[in-house]
Amino acid sequence: MKYSELKQNLKEHKLRVTDCRMDVLEHFQQQKRALSFRDLEDRFQEYDRVTLYRTLHSFEENGLLHKIPGDSGSAVYGLCNSCGVESHHHNHMHFKCTSCGVTECIDTPINIPSVSLPKDYKMSDMDVIINGLCKLCNN
Amino acid sequence: MKYSELKQNLKEHKLRVTDCRMDVLEHFQQQKRALSFRDLEDRFQEYDRVTLYRTLHSFEENGLLHKIPGDSGSAVYGLCNSCGVESHHHNHMHFKCTSCGVTECIDTPINIPSVSLPKDYKMSDMDVIINGLCKLCNN
DNA sequence: GGTTAAATGCAACTTTCTTGCGGTAAGATA
DNA sequence: TATCTTACCGCAAGAAAGTTGCATTTAACC
Numbered sequence: 001m002k003y004s005e006l007k008q009n010l011k012e013h014k015l016r017v018t019d020c021r022m023d024v025l026e027h028f029q030q031q032k033r034a035l036s037f038r039d040l041e042d043r044f045q046e047y048d049r050v051t052l053y054r055t056l057h058s059f060e061e062n063g064l065l066h067k068i069p070g071d072s073g074s075a076v077y078g079l080c081n082s083c084g085v086e087s088h089h090h091n092h093m094h095f096k097c098t099s100c101g102v103t104e105c106i107d108t109p110i111n112i113p114s115v116s117l118p119k120d121y122k123m124s125d126m127d128v129i130i131n132g133l134c135k136l137c138n139n
Numbered sequence: 140m141k142y143s144e145l146k147q148n149l150k151e152h153k154l155r156v157t158d159c160r161m162d163v164l165e166h167f168q169q170q171k172r173a174l175s176f177r178d179l180e181d182r183f184q185e186y187d188r189v190t191l192y193r194t195l196h197s198f199e200e201n202g203l204l205h206k207i208p209g210d211s212g213s214a215v216y217g218l219c220n221s222c223g224v225e226s227h228h229h230n231h232m233h234f235k236c237t238s239c240g241v242t243e244c245i246d247t248p249i250n251i252p253s254v255s256l257p258k259d260y261k262m263s264d265m266d267v268i269i270n271g272l273c274k275l276c277n278n
Numbered sequence: 279g280g281t282t283a284a285a286t287g288c289a290a291c292t293t294t295c296t297t298g299c300g301g302t303a304a305g306a307t308a
Numbered sequence: 309t310a311t312c313t314t315a316c317c318g319c320a321a322g323a324a325a326g327t328t329g330c331a332t333t334t335a336a337c338c
Contacts, residue, residue, distance in 0.1 A: 016283095016284065016285070016334095016335060016336075017335070017336090018284095018285065018286080018334080018335075020285085020286080021285090037325080037326085038325090047286085047287090048286070048287050048288075049325095049326090050286080050287070050288085050326090050327085050328090051285075051286055051287070053325095053326070053327080054285080054286085055285095058285095067210045068210070069208035069209055069210040069266075069268055070208055070210075071206045071207070071208040071209075071214060071266075074324095074325075075210060095256070095260060098263060106256070106257070117234070117245070117269070117271075118245070118274070119274065120274035120277050120278065121234060121271060121272065121273060121274055121277065122271045122272040122277050123269050123270070123271040124237060124270050124271045124272070125270050125271075126267060126268060126269045126270060127208075127210075127266075127267070127268040127270070128265060128266070128267050128268075129208055129265060129266040129267075129268075130256070130262050130265045131262070131263050131264050131265060131266070132256075132260060132261045132262040132263040132264075133260065133261040133263070134260060135257070135258070135259035135260055138259050138260065138261050139259065155303095155304060155305075155314095155315060155316070156304075156305090157303080157304075157315095157316065157317085159316085159317080160316095176294085176295090177294095186317085186318090187317065187318050187319075188294095188295090188318095189295090189296085189297090189317080189318070189319085190316080190317055190318070192294095192295070192296080193316080193317085194316095197316095213294080
């Protein structure tokens with residue numbers, strides 16, 4: 001993705017354009033997978049840990065990234081193609097490879113069934129995490 | 140649940156019977172909801188933090204509890220009724236209340252649809268986390 | 279270019295989780 | 309029930325993860 005598009009992307013989310021944010025956003029675009037704070041820390045040693053934390057938080061707060069529930073303890077962030085400004089409450093589907101540990105967004109629109117909850121429960125949205133083997137580890 | 144039953148439950152999972160384990164297991168039974176390490180730490184100040192960590196880990200390892208993915212960073216553990224010794228690979232469904240934060244297991248057997256994954260991906264199991272209002276907060 | 283609010287870097291700190299080890303107690307065996 | 313073995317416990321220390329405050333720098337706006 002071109003520099004101008006990244007810049008535009010940040011501005012659309014009301015985020016000030018800085019080196020750190022441009023680099024982090026570009027990295028998410030290129031990697032096409034969910035990244036943890038640790039991933040960013042390893043990749044961008046030129047930026048302070050605190051700055052990376054704050055970058056992730058502001059990205060999340062402004063709807064550019066969303067947090068993916070992970071059982072490993074540390075949070076993982078994903079950049080879904082379907083993550084538009086208005087579509088905050090869509091249902092996320094993610095694939096986590098049990099072999100290599102990579103988490104990816106599943107963009108294939110799948111009609112998630114209307115779950116029959118017990119009486120008086122009200123669903124707002126749901127996270128679906130599919131565990132298994134990704135295309136690389138499955139071959 | 141009676142003392143003898145708790146004891147039996149531990150033994151069935153090849154776990155040595157100790158005070159800490161009995162108390163923790165009983166607490167899970169009584170609470171009927173998912174508990175975080177923090178919950179246990181607050182509840183059982185008479186036990187060492189490390190002991191509680193190890194208790195959770197051994198319970199998880201031996202299939203008595205399972206880890207529920209949480210986006211808050213800290214892991215949450217649940218004791219499903221359907222968690223038998225043999226049924227390790229069943230699909231979990233959990234409800235997390237966005238108001239009070241309580242996570243519960245949804246025991247209603249719901250047939251989770253066969254998701255159409257991209258080519259070459261292989262699913263083993265899935266975690267489904269439904270967010271919304273629980274019956275207490277919805278009234 | 280000058281102004282202002284926001285982002286950054288640094289330091290210090292809190293919280294969360296892990297490891298190692300000596301002492302203790304559960305479970306087995308006789 | 310006495311003894312033995314091994315797993316569990318508590319304590320201490322430390323590693324990892326995340327937060328806060330503040331002075332400095334810089335993006336965005338005029």
